[in-house]
Amino acid sequence: MRDSEAIAQKYHQILSPLSQMGWPFLISVGLLSIIFFWSFFAFGWQYYWGLGETGMGHPVSWAFYLVNFVFFIGISHAGTLVSAILRITNAGWRTPITRAAEVVTVFALAAGPTNILFDLGRSIKFHWVAIHAQFKSPLLWDFTCIMAYFITCVLFLYVLMIPDIALLRERFPRRRWFYKLLSLGWSGTEKQERILGKASTFLCIAVIPVAVSVHTVVSWVFGMQTQPMWHSTIFGPYFVAGAIYSGIAAIILVAAILRKVYHLEAYLQPIHFNNLGLLLLTMALLWFYFTFAEYLTTLYGGGVDELAVFWAKVTGKYSPLFWLMVLFCFIIPFPILAVKRTRTILGTSIASVSVLIGMWLERFLIIIPTLCQPRLPYARGSYMPSWVEWSMLAGLSAGFVLALILFTKFFPIISIWETEKEDHKK
């Protein structure tokens, strides 16, 4: 290992969170834990009494949990996708954000499918999906792809963290056993470097189709169904685009916050946010294109059932949410991102927050209005989430953020060895 002392000294800013534990950290962890554990209670309540404690009913049998599921899996996309694509294209500026992106991916991917567990009528028999699998069902495709993606992402994150873990092994004698275990005996030899290079290239290439497939099959859980405005051929690409969109927004937000909290100004510079902002802008346009195509097609040639849902969204009961979504997903971010002057760290952060809210609303609006207006109008209904569902959403988000924070306490949030490599190249 090269002079770990020197490197640690050079990157002390990145490593400082691992050794310090200030009041802000304790307070935020405390609050988040409370919310997180509250959701355990809510889930226990729901498990004991039944799913009737949520606001779902007939015909809206899928609601918040599915929305959160799609949303979190959406966020999980950009991380590895951005990281993988940027690696393959050798975009140098990517280095400070890859680790954070990969972490966001992994944790979002862990958070997403747990929503399904919450949503099941008999959660404890969840494993039957594996034992009694019927592969005709899109949910099985979901299950398979998400498992594959999860494994791939974890591997991706882990493999590319090994050199840093080795560094930590040297620097943190008290946790040495932990890092020693994880570092797999890395010592920076050439042979190891080559294996690492090959593995990371392989994973980079592998993760892209898996990532695309994941959100495509998630979209097909809806797209393959007969419900009006779900049975649409555009769902696959639409969801993938939306996923990348929300994912990049998540990364920007996480990076901006990390930069502020851990004082990483030296590493996360405006140029990064500018570039990420450009990516976000591209996705915004792509999102707008897909959405516009989807709605125009429905309006122009739509059948009675589809139009009922359409009008419910555009002018009816759900129109306030719909137009809010358009506001947050496009009208606010687009000008901010399009003009170079506003494409600053603050600007892109605001745009990201807006995008995240907007994309959550978009998931909501894909699922709920359609279920409210089934093909046979006698079964029309409405939906109002209950405290259980809000608690689960809050708890899950809190858990996600908590996991992120705890990660930064054990591993460097910026890839040190890659930054070092980049430095050497220059």
Place this chain on the structure above:
Amino acid sequence: MIGAATFGMALPDELLHALPKEGEWIPYEEYWSTSVCLQCPSGCGIRIRSVMHWPVKLEGIKDYPMNKGRLCPKGQSGLQVLYDPDRIRHPLKRKGKRGEENWEKVSWTEAIGLVTQRLKTLRQEGKPHHLMLLGGRYRGHMSELMARFMEAYGSPNHLGNPARGSEGILKGHLFTMGVKDFLAIHWEELNYVLSFGASLLEASRPSLRNLWGYGFLRRGRPGIRGKIVQIEPRFSVTASKADQWIPIQPGTDGALALGIAHWIIKEKKYDRQFIDRYTFGFEDWKDSDGKTHMGFKNLVLKEYSPRQVSSLTGVPEEIIVQVAQEFSSHQPSIAITGRGVGMQTNGTYSQMAVDSLNALVGSIDKPGGLLFQKWPAIQKDGVAEKGFSQPRMDGAGSLLFPFAEELPSTLPEKIQKGAPYPIDTLFLYYINPLFSLPEPEKFRNALEKIPFIVSFSPFMDETTMFSDLVLPDGTYFERWQDDHVEPGLGFPMFGLRSPALDKPLYDTRNTGDVIIHIAKGIEGNVGKSFPWKDFQEALKEATKGVFASKRGSIQARDFDEFWNTLIERGGWWDASYPFGEWRKKFNTPSGKFEFYSLIMERGLKEVSKKSSKGLDQILQEMKMEARGDKVFLPHFEKPRWVGEDKEYPFHLIHYKLMTTAEGRGANQPFLQEIFGPHIKEKWDSWVEINPETAQKMGVKDGDFVWVESKAGKLKTKARLFPGTHPKCIHIPYGQGHKAYGRWAKGRGINPNDLLVREYDYLGGFVSYFSTRVKVYKA
């Protein structure tokens, strides 16, 4: 028969402890028994499937003529009566004050002893007439038994009515045809139904017969699809399935019928043969004193042309002519009515007018027409000694109500005043006056004047809550009882209820047995009038007459075989109906259908003689407008309303749904959950308002409104229903209980609370539809 049960989840207690493991199969014992349903007056035969001695399902008896093996939703929901968790499980005696629901359990011996003692004392004091029995719609032999008891005991105060709520129809039939029953519809050959608000598909009687009849009318005969025209202010389920709905101004159906008659008579489309041979009073006629009386023909031709009638009823002239054309040309055709026509202040005359339509087309007692109900030859040996020295309390048969047989609604004031004499003991059987009578508050105040109230109800309903002693009856699955089914077939039949359980579910007893027990305890001639051991024996005695007639569906060598077959088949019927026996069936002085009602004339003349008042004065006191010959002919009396038009702009139409079950369905969750299908309401009450009227009042669908009449006001949910006449509002029956059980209590409103007592004095009944209301936002 051995069957299989999966998972053992539905077994009774004994086997529940030996729960099989998932996937294990265990045998169970199953058998079928028969009974007669009691959810509505129809009396359909039911087969009860029992598993391990617990009834689990009800089906119809396949060859039972009334329901042909089918059941309506109330019938199917019957097990929720048997298994009702709020049933009274043993005799109760009141502790504390009335209405506090503070009861103590007593034994049957003690309870019966209390009653017997009191009745004995009353009799010894020479006050047997201070006993009053309020009975509901008696089933079968119970009416005989109760009448026998009251007569032997010596009290004239027996109010039990098989048709409460539809007396107008019965009185109309009485005056024109001399019969005291409803008429049966011969669906099998019918082609055209002119329905004046008859609720064929919702709450008719007999329910199953009419539902089946509707299906048969439409698709039972290849190539023939009968027509139904529904005339009523409300767009009911029947109106929606009818071929034509004619909205009409409430209370004017009699005029419409006469308008139709006008066209038929003018165009000479009536059945001349029937009119000439079997009717009286069609043409002008001379009586024995040489006086000329106006005939029906001239009255109608003079006063009820379609144009005159059209403005009165709100029905366009061309529709009246169209209906008249169709009615007289599509034979066989019948004209029938419902509660809405009969229960007005002019109900009797309206019914007479509709009956005239049937006479005009000659559809009485003919195939495809209206038939007279024959009754089985139930044995009635010598009635017990009468002991009536005192007149009835309710004033039935008196000056103002000469033709009434019973008048429960006059009781509150009379009991309060104690005039003409106070009531000491009150028996309540199969009745809940604090729920079903109008102005129930007044009745409750009256109850406080009665020292001893005994209820035989199986449920803690509103009136039973106010009683002193409860001797709970069982449900219809737990007792022996017969049921003379509602007029619907014409030919005679009756059903038999046999217990489906080895012994009653709780410590309850058949009221028939209890009455016999009480009678025996009183001794004297009362005891002698009840020589049977229990009600089952009394039933057997009574059915001996049917056995002796050697007719009908059960042919047996001896009575025991007859009785056992009767239990197996669930009933007896003699399915041969002799059509065309008019001279035998019209029970009038002239022996014919009377357009000019001699029964009414004689009755009124007798009242005039007894009271030494002139006929005209009597008519004035009975608030009738007509004078002279018109009084005895079907004519249009203007309906009287309670509440002026300006202050109370809406007519209150209260209707029964298929799920109402005579007001007893409120504690059956299956019925509550499907309560109002046409308006998608469950577990609740509502008031239907015309959408435009509602808009003018600023009321939106689902808003809460107050409905106020002169009797009181109630708050409920408003629903906008386009099938509502702009001057009417509709409230369904069945909800608004203040007791009765956990699902019934405190739910919705009871329209009876809004009704003010106005009367059709001639017919002698409360006109339920006279109350007007106002509606405003809450």
Place this chain on the structure above:
Amino acid sequence: MDTKSNYRWGMVIDLDKCTGCQACVVACRQENNISFAGEKEAKLGRAKFWMNLVSEVKGNYPNVEMRFIPIPCMHCDHPPCTKVCPVAATYKNPEGIVAQVYPRCIGVRMCISNCPYTVRYFNWYEPTWPEEYKRGLNPDVYRRRKGITEKCNFCIQRIRRAKEDAKKEKRRIRDGEVAPACVETCPSEALYFGDLNDPKSQVSRLSKSRRAFRLLEEMGTEPKVYYLKEGEWNEG
């Protein structure tokens, strides 16, 4: 008589005879141990009506129209619900009935959302009956727990029983011998049930009537519940 070829169970509902009385709804609930939802749940729309009576009111006074349609499970020949179940808890059996394996269901509810007729129901809470009602439960029908999806299955317990009886006598089930609870109780005889593979059965003949139609035929689900249109008086 060919005792080997399969039955293909179907139902015909004559809307001209249906009076909207809901006897079918209650009979079904009593037969199949369907718990009532109670006021709060019913108003949230969670009441389970395997046979549901649907009403529609149209028009303005006095030109008002009201229609009633009983809607059971359509038992489609191409059911959209069976292919989306991840644990194969619902399947189409060889006799055409879309049957369910209740213990297998884990409550994913994709079948509910993929049914275009919305005739599947979920147990949002543990179905409860008052203690006294439990004696009246039908032992032939599985008592579902919370978290399980359920729907009409043409009273398959009755069909099985009829098949046992017929097998004992070495014959096929006769037309009209087996009837689900709804068909057996309909007061106006508006429901018919039988074998669509038997050209002489009543449902076979009626399903070919000029008045016959099915719901959402354009979806290609091939439902086996046929409706007969209401008639007009002038048609005779």
